[in-house]
Amino acid sequence: MKGDQKKTLQYLKTARGQLDGVIKMIEEDRYCIDISNQLLAIESLVQKANQEVLKGHLHHCVKEAFESGKENEKIDEIVQLISKMTK
Numbered sequence: 161m162k163g164d165q166k167k168t169l170q171y172l173k174t175a176r177g178q179l180d181g182v183i184k185m186i187e188e189d190r191y192c193i194d195i196s197n198q199l200l201a202i203e204s205l206v207q208k209a210n211q212e213v214l215k216g217h218l219h220h221c222v223k224e225a226f227e228s229g230k231e232n233e234k235i236d237e238i239v240q241l242i243s244k245m246t247k
Contacts, residue, residue: 161213161216162216162217162219162220162221163212163213163214163215163216163217163219163220164212164215164216167212168209168212168213171205171206171208171209171212172205172206172209174205175202175205175206175209178198178201178202178205179202181198182195182198182199182202185198214241218238221234222234222238
């Protein structure tokens with residue numbers, strides 16, 4: 161991975177901790193809206209981690225592909241990924 165590993169790991173470890181908390185909330189039969197709010201926070205952290213991964217990909221892998229004349233493959237990858245993200 162070429163992105164900011166420290167920042168990406170921080171987001172994911174925080175999300176993991178929150179997910180453990182949500183599991184406990186469900187086991188304790190806590191209020192649905194409180195659980196849902198925590199799940200939304202986890203989604204946000206995972207999205208931020210993904211943004212860091214993609215930023216690193218663009219700055220390194222895609223940049224290198226353009227410099228070596230192999231940009232079409234990387235463009236296709238990004239288009240496919242955007243397609244998955246918008247479904």
